[in-house]
Amino acid sequence: MAAKPKYLTIANQLEQxxxxxxxxxxxxxxxxxxxIYQTSKVTIVKALSFLQYKGIIKTVRGHGTIILTATEIELAKKDNANEHVGFTERIKNSEFLTSNIISFDLREPTEKEAAFLKIGKSEQVYDIIRQRLLNDFPVRLEYTIMPVKVIPGITKAVLEKSIYGYIENTLQLKVGRANRTFRADKSDAYDQLYLKCAKTDPVFEVEQVCFLSSGLPFEYSQTRNRYDQGELTLNQV
Amino acid sequence: MAAKPKYLTIANQLEQxxxxxxxxxxxxxxxxxxxIYQTSKVTIVKALSFLQYKGIIKTVRGHGTIILTATEIELAKKDNANEHVGFTERIKNSEFLTSNIISFDLREPTEKEAAFLKIGKSEQVYDIIRQRLLNDFPVRLEYTIMPVKVIPGITKAVLEKSIYGYIENTLQLKVGRANRTFRADKSDAYDQLYLKCAKTDPVFEVEQVCFLSSGLPFEYSQTRNRYDQGELTLNQV
DNA sequence: GAGTGGTCTAGACCACTAG
DNA sequence: TAGTGGTCTAGACCACTCC
Structure with missing residues (x-):
C-alpha cells in the first residue's frame, strides 16, 4: 500500500x-x-488542484483543463522561494558550503530585537556573526540573534555544524513558519571585508524572523548576500 | 443566495x-x-485548508486545529508578493502614482529578449522606458519590452494611463502568470538621474516575464526600484 | 485506545464557457 | 443548449497524536 494519498499518486502520474x-x-x-484512474471525481479535482498549484496546468470552469506551455512550466520550476526557507543552513547539491565564525557572544537584546523575538529586554540572546563560503568563496554574512531561553546550549561546535540540525535533532524542536523581507542595501565596511566586495557593490539583504512550530519566535537574522550571489525568483498568478 | 461557495463563507466567518x-x-x-455550520465535514476541511494557506491556523493530524499566535498572523499579513503582480500598474490606496515617459520606440529585439518573449529576431517590439513617481517623488525606472504582434496599438496615451488596463479592457486579453526575479544591483547613470539617487546607492531590481492567460509571453521588463522604496516580504512554512 | 484531522466514494446539483 | 469544472453531502475508513 502506497503511503501517499491517491490524489498525489495520480497527480504525479499526470505530471509525468x-x-x-x-x-x-x-x-x-x-x-x-x-x-481512467478508477477513482471518484473529487479525487481527480484534488489531484488537478495540486498540479495547478505547481504551475503545470490551469483549469477553466466550463471549458476544460489546459496544460500550460512548455515555457511557463519551465519558468515555474525556477521558483526558489522555498530554498530560502532555512536559507541559513541549506546546502545545495554537491556544493561545499562552510562557515567561518566571526563572533559569538551573549548579550541583552536591542529594543528592535526584543520586539521581533517577543522577549523582555533583560532576557539574554546569542549574538552570532558568521561568514558563509561556497567553495571557499565568501557569499554571505549572517547576523543571527536567538534567545538563550528558547534555544539553550548553543556552542561554537554547533555553529560550525548546523544550528537547524541542533534545534531539530538535539533539542527536538520543530521549525515552523518564517517571515522574510528582501531588499537591496549599500554595503558597509564589514560587507566589504567579509564578502570581498568593492565599496560601490550593493548587497542583497534578507531579514527574517523564524518561529518554532509552537509559535515561539526563535531567530531574528539579517543575511547580507553578495549581490552577484543571491537572488529570488517567484512564479505567480 | 451568496455567490461565494459555502466553504469560503465559513472560512471568512471563522477568520472573524x-x-x-x-x-x-x-x-x-x-x-x-x-x-455548527450545518454542513459536511469535507466542506469544513476545505474552509480550514484555506485559512491554513492564509497563515491563520495550522492543522495537526491527530491533535486538532491550532490558531497561530497573534505575532504570526500579523506577520503573515505583511506578505506583499501578490502586490508585485502587475507591479507595473498597481496603484496603492490613495497614493498618487504617475508616469513620465522617457522614451517610446519600435525596434527589433535583442537575442535575450527574443528568447524571453519566444519571438523571432525580426518581429518588432515596443521599447518603453518610464519613470514612475509616487506623490511626485521618483521611485522606479521601468524598462519594458512588448511584442507588437501580441499587444498591438500601444500609444503614448495608453502608456500615460495603464498598459494593463488597455490589454484587459481594450484588447480584451487576459493576463495570466508571471515569473519574477528580485536582486540587488549597482545603480547606473540612468538610475542616478531618474531615481534621483546617489552614485553609491544600489537599486532593487525586479526582472519579469509576463504571460497572457493563453500562455503567450507579452512582456519582458526590468524595474529598477530606489533601494529605499521597494522591498518584498514573504511568509513561508 | 480514544480522539482528531485527512482521504475517499457515488451521485446530485451548481456555475461557467462556447457554439 | 451541451459540455465541463466546482461544490456539496453523508458516511466509511485511514493515519496520526497523545495518554
Missing part, C-alpha cells in the same frame, strides 16, 4: 504524462480521468 | 471569530464545526 506529451494541450474531462 | 478571540488556542473539532 504531461512531460512526455501523452496529452497535448488539454487533459481529458474529469469524469474520463476518474474512469 | 478568530480575530475577535471567540476561540482561544484551538478551533472545535471538524465534526463539531460541521454541526
Amino acid at each position: 504524462d504531461i512531460l512526455i506529451h501523452k496529452y497535448q494541450k488539454q487533459l481529458p474531462h474529469l469524469d474520463q480521468l476518474a474512469l | 471569530d478568530i480575530l475577535i478571540h471567540k476561540y482561544q488556542k484551538q478551533l472545535p473539532h471538524l465534526d463539531q464545526l460541521a454541526l
